[in-house]
Amino acid sequence: MTVRFIGSPHTRVDGPRKVTGNARYAADFNQAGQAYAVIVSATVGLGRITEMDGASIERMPGVVAVITHHNAEKLPYLPHKAVIDPAEGERLHVLQDDQVRFYGQPVAVVVADTLDDAERAAAALRISYDARRPIVDHAGDEVKAIVPxxxxxxxxxxxxxxxxxxxxxxxxxxxxxxxxxxxxxxENHNPMEPHATIASWNGERLTLWSKSQYLVNEQAEIAAIFGLPLENVEVVCPFIGGAFGTSLRTWPHVTLAALAARHIRRPVKLVLTRKQMFFTTGHxxxxxxxxxxxxxxxxxxxxxxxxxxxxxxxxxxxxxxxxxxxxxxxxxxxxxxxxxxxxxxxxxxxxxxxxxxxxxxxxxxxxxxxxxxxxxxxxxxxxxxxxxxxxxxxxxxxxxxxxxxxxxxxxxxxxxxxxxxxxxxxxxxxxxxxxxxxxxxxxxxHAPASARVRLLADGTAEVEAAASDMGPGTYTSMSQVAAEFLGLPLERVRFRLGRSDYPQTPSHGGSWTMASVGSAIRAACLEVQAQAARRAAADAGSPLSGASVDDLEWSEGLLRRRGDTSPGISYHDIVVRAGVPIEAGGSAQRDPKVAxxxxxxxxxxxxxxxxxxxxxxxxxxxxxxxxxxxxxxxxxxxxxxxxxxxxxxxxxxxxxxxxxxxxxxxxxxxxxxxxxxxxxxxxxxxxxxxxxxxxxxxxxxxxxxxxxxxxxxxxxxxxxxxxxxxxxxxxxxxxxxxxxxxxx
Incomplete structure (x- = not known):
């Protein structure tokens, strides 16, 4: 009987890691020698900063730096637009000028050796503003609607x-x-896990452990903001504690974490408070x-x-x-x-x-x-x-x-x-x-997506894609897709996500993850099977040596000649004889004619x-x-x-x-x-x-x-x-x- 995993009610493969505390979220990736950053948010809704006394705050115990528009690095903010970003307008250029555009806008970041020291110093920073009354309600007559x-x-x-x-x-x-x-x-999203980023530089290479539903976009966005080659930025996010869309975009706190880490030449950890999540992470x-x-x-x-x-x-x-x-x-x-x-x-x-x-x-x-x-x-x-x-x-x-x-x-x-x-x-x-x-x-x-499958000598398969899992069960459902098309037991498939250097995928939102990434995994599974079949047919010592690939078929993880009733040979057999893992990538996108x-x-x-x-x-x-x-x-x-x-x-x-x-x-x-x-x-x-x-x-x-x-x-x-x-x-x-x- 053919193995069937799609359509079956399997429990979460990542469940044990979550209930035992072994699942690592963005704020869990603490780095040696890291400092702690706290954002200072504007307390007016519109205007400009006229004065701030950062020098006195820097003398407080444990404070490493107070970064404001006066001393922040001037960033290039190169053009970048992903499908998730507004098509018109320009994202907030954080700490690049003295303008306040909305209440809660980041106007400074305090970095200290401990979180307590950073919070204490941030609370002590006094800022003066030339404030104006903002307009925040479009139900009245003072707001003129525009055509987007x-x-x-x-x-x-x-x-x-x-x-x-x-x-x-x-x-x-x-x-x-x-x-x-x-x-x-x-409405505000208010997931359990707050937004968090840990930033660490190694020369001109930046690693971000950051809560993100769209890793490859966060990589591209930060690379554009800092004027870096794309390959110089890596984003890691294996688990998300809820998001509902709030982590689709790359918000200013990610830039601030990277900016602060480069400013003090140490890793920096920045976690938003619940209150700050009402300001700058969408609604x-x-x-x-x-x-x-x-x-x-x-x-x-x-x-x-x-x-x-x-x-x-x-x-x-x-x-x-x-x-x-x-x-x-x-x-x-x-x-x-x-x-x-x-x-x-x-x-x-x-x-x-x-x-x-x-x-x-x-x-x-x-x-x-x-x-x-x-x-x-x-x-x-x-x-x-x-x-x-x-x-x-x-x-x-x-x-x-x-x-x-x-x-x-x-x-x-x-x-x-x-x-x-x-x-x-x-x-x-x-x-x-x-x-x-x-x-x-x-x-x-449906969006274009890619995945990679690697067959190992122990008979297991590794599947990789730069997707995210904010809670719907992506680890489990993608493992089921791979197990279905490879014909392997579910426990012999290891699905990995949450790294920007894995094959590219769209955002984890819009109800297109399974349609897009799942289809890419299917394509990668079929391709790795084709490669394994070619290896077996080309191997002089294989029982399938010399066979035409078109005459071979896979069934429940075993390869045999069509119509043959013999047990066939397994992935393990083929990989061991090959001496190296067999790896293949696959991509999927919707046929425009069908669309x-x-x-x-x-x-x-x-x-x-x-x-x-x-x-x-x-x-x-x-x-x-x-x-x-x-x-x-x-x-x-x-x-x-x-x-x-x-x-x-x-x-x-x-x-x-x-x-x-x-x-x-x-x-x-x-x-x-x-x-x-x-x-x-x-x-x-x-x-x-x-x-x-x-x-x-x-x-x-x-x-x-x-x-x-x-x-x-x-x-x-x-x-x-x-x-x-x-x-x-x-x-x-x-x-x-x-x-x-x-x-x-």
Whole structure:
């Protein structure tokens, strides 16, 4: 029987290292003689530095250096843009001038022999500013939204303006319509592991042990900033303690660690505080949206308008896919979308789990739910009546689309038929019970990736790729792919990641790691098998000597002639006779012709039940059920873990998470875990994830679509729709708060 690992629920191969404390994270790679750096952050939101007394701080015990714009090395900051970076604008040039662009901007770094000495000295550094009032809220009239430059270019994934038909007229003339505004708060990522970098120079060569979801980009970014050859920078990051997108970009603290290490000629360790992670490492931008829907009395959509504005910094134009979903989600002849940016005196936002789609879907699915009540049509039935036969924006078929199957499976597992349709009609004692549902979707991305496989004399295989693992189980799932195609037991495959000198891979984000890196590992496995077969056929002492490679086949890690019933020869046999390991690389990328032919997306349906206390306004999520069509599921155990994690993140988005900025200076007033609320163990309800049996041969050789992002995308609107069903109050802002329940 052929060995099968893809599709099996294997536990994490890296689990023992994590639970025994042997997994090393960025801050664990302490170096001999290292010093400790602490960032001093600006305490004004806009202006310039007029005075700072670094000399007196340098005389404090243990202080090695105080680095400011006065004495910092002037760095070349050569041009560099990765796919993850804003296409327009220029990244922050840290400690290169006296300008303060946002609250919390690094304005100095104190380096000392111990962390205590560095923290004490940093707190003592006094800085004077010529301060001005920043603008940090784009809901008022003082901010003029702009058309994103990158969104006007042909081929842009997110376009500033897109339309088909006459959407505004269709909505205006529709028999039934919904026209509402939605406001989603700024969120911060807040993973368990803080951002950390240890920097060490050896002449002109730099090694960074740094928390990163995109090692090869961090290597290229730092090389560009310091004007170094790419090969002179090495980035190491074997484990990540959660990230959710916050470590996709290379933020200023990485540059500061390297700058400080070169300044004092010693290794330097720099770890951000929780408070500092609210300043310079990105955030989900606050978004303002308008959705207008027009429909026939039978529920057929006649027109859709989706207008959205997201915040960005003044020095970069951060874009996300806020309005992309609208174009293909439902069948509608008249659709218009508009995307704008509001430049503010804040740091640049960043991708956060389900970036763009999570925010856009909340507005769309809330409006669709509202339309269902106006029409008196079940929310699932309304979506069924508007199920498209193809991507109407691109006029091409979906590679696969299982949305209705997801709704059928999810409704069955959730018990949707037990729901009574009228708001405030369901109770448990005095508690109001609500049930809501929403669609989830995310593109099935694929990026070029490479991997390397090495067969060893002991019969094991080493697999290498410059990927990351921030928690979804990359070590395990990639080992399964390699074991599947090599025909080896899982324990005889060792997958290695987390080094920039391994074969190049895309960022660990965007739900494309398995599609991209997994496909590259498959290619490398097939290539190393081909090389091993050629070695065996060319070996005069081999039982397969002289055979044509085309006449040989691999089965369960053994090579034999086709149709031969003999045991065959193993990798061990071939490598031992060769006298050296057999190594091969492989790469994978999507065929552009296939990409042009099909619209490729994952879909899902999320169901939520809430209980609302009518007297005090508290909202408790009782259960969430999600059903997903994500192509091939490599590891159901890890996939369900991804889904439940995404659901919990969606709960935070729906009911808790909100970064509040002081309008006087842009200070995040809740930059700590006491006031920045997120779900904890007591909040977590019963969570279920189910998968539709979906086959999609077009997306990539493995047939996978990715799961990390879509797992969050539909949760917030499902909860919001459940809150309306429970209370009859439609809340169009996130997070939904107790105050919203208590107001009339």
């Amino acid at each position: 430059d990158a969104a006007t270019r042909p081929g842009a994934r997110t376009l500033a303006d897109r339309s088909r038909g006459e959407a505004d007229a269709a909505v205006a003339n529709a028999a039934v319509k919904v026209d509402e505004n939605y406001d989603i708060a700024r 989900r931008p606050r978004t303002l949206q308008r959705i207008a829907l027009g429909a026939t009395p039978e529920g057929a959509l006649a027109g859709m308008v989706h207008e959205g504005t997201g915040e960005t910094s003044r020095y970069e134009q951060f874009m996300e896919a806020l309005t992309n979903v609208t174009d293909y989600l439902y069948s509608c002849p008249n659709v218009r979308t508009q995307y704008r940016l509001a430049p503010l005196d804040t740091s640049t936002p960043n991708h956060m789990r389900g970036p763009g789609e999570a925010s856009g879907i909340f507005a769309i699915e809330s409006a669709m739910d509202e339309l269902s009540y106006k029409l008196g049509i079940d929310p699932i039935e309304l979506r069924r009546r508007n199920e498209p036969q193809l991507d109407e924006a691109e006029n091409k078929p979906f590679s696969s689309r299982s949305l209705m199957q997801c709704y059928e499976l999810g409704a069955e597992r959730f018990g949707w038929t037990q729901r009574t349709p009228e708001p405030r009609s369901m109770r448990d004692g005095r508690l109001l019970i609500g049930m809501g549902t929403a669609t989830a979707t995310y593109p099935a991305f 042009e032919q099909y619209s490729m997306h994952a879909f899902g349906a999320v169901f939520a039940e809430v209980a609302v206390d009518p007297d005090v306004g508290t909202i408790a999520v009782r259960r969430i059920v999600g059903a997903y069509g994500i192509g091939r599921v490599v590891n159901p155990l890890l996939a369900r873990s991804q889904c439940t994690g995404g659901m919990i993140g969606g709960m935070g988005m729906a009911l808790m998470e909100r970064t509040a900025l002081d309008p006087r200076d842009g200070r995040p007033v809740n930059a700590h875990m006491a006031d920045y609320l997120m779900p904890v163990n007591l909040d977590i309800p019963e969570l279920e994830a189910h998968f539709v049996d979906e086959v999609d041969p077009h997306v990539n050789p493995l047939g996978v679509k990715g799961l990390g992002e879509i797992a969050l995308v539909g949760t917030a609107p499902a909860i919001g729709n459940a809150v309306f069903h429970a209370t009859g109050k439609r809340v169009r802002t996130l997070p939904i708060r107790i105050e919203d329940m208590l107001t009339a």
